Amino acid sequence: MVIALGERSLLLDVGIRAVFHTALLFGVFLLFAGHNAPGGGFIGGLVTAAAFVLRFVGDPDGEQGRPLPFHPTTLLGGGLALAVLTGVAAWLFGGDLLESGKATLDLPLVGDVKVTSALPFDIGVYLVVVGLVGTVLTTLGTEREQRS
Numbered sequence: 001m002v003i004a005l006g007e008r009s010l011l012l013d014v015g016i017r018a019v020f021h022t023a024l025l026f027g028v029f030l031l032f033a034g035h036n037a038p039g040g041g042f043i044g045g046l047v048t049a050a051a052f053v054l055r056f057v058g059d060p061d062g063e064q065g066r067p068l069p070f071h072p073t074t075l076l077g078g079g080l081a082l083a084v085l086t087g088v089a090a091w092l093f094g095g096d097l098l099e100s101g102k103a104t105l106d107l108p109l110v111g112d113v114k115v116t117s118a119l120p121f122d123i124g125v126y127l128v129v130v131g132l133v134g135t136v137l138t139t140l141g142t143e144r145e146q147r148s
Contacts, residue, residue, distance in 0.1 A: 009058075016058040023051035031126050032119075041122030045129025052130075056137045072134025079127025086121040 027048030034040025090099040101117040 012058050016054050020051050020055055023054070024048055027051065027126075031122060034122055035116065035118060041125030042129060044122075045126040045133075048126070048130050049133035052134060052137060056141070072131045072138055074131070075127045076131030076135060079124045079129075079131055081124070083121050083124030083128065086117055086124060089117065 027044045027046075029044075030039035030047055031041055031044030034044065087098045090096060090101065093101065095101070098121075103115050105113045105115055107113055
């Protein structure tokens with residue numbers, strides 16, 4: 001059986017529904033686990049962006065609209081600003097650019113939580129990667145709508 005370009009595949013739709021939320025969750029896990037294990041903002045962002053790419057590829061007619069519920073350049077700009085501010089924040093405390101700082105917070109239900117300045121930087125990188133891929137997908141989706 002040959003599938004035409006505009007037809008939807010039931011198998012692909014079910015597979016994407018099964019994988020999409022798991023990939024999003026795994027991307028966030030990689031973001032937070034990246035300080036003590038392999039991962040971080042870039043890898044977590046790539047896994048999350050891959051979930052959106054799967055969703056885009058599985059929708060040949062563009063029925064689902066944009067891959068994100070808001071314009072992805074918001075994520076791109078916000079992530080870039082967060083990463084730059086985190087890098088420059090060390091200057092405010094007399095350190096070098098991108099020098100890492102750490103603190104221990106005592107949260108009521110969780111207990112002691114160690115927080116480093118690398119986490120906001122990684123979150124910024126994560127947002128930049130997801131925003132960039134979202135911008136590319138939105139641009140491709142706009143071109144796809146203009147062709148039809």
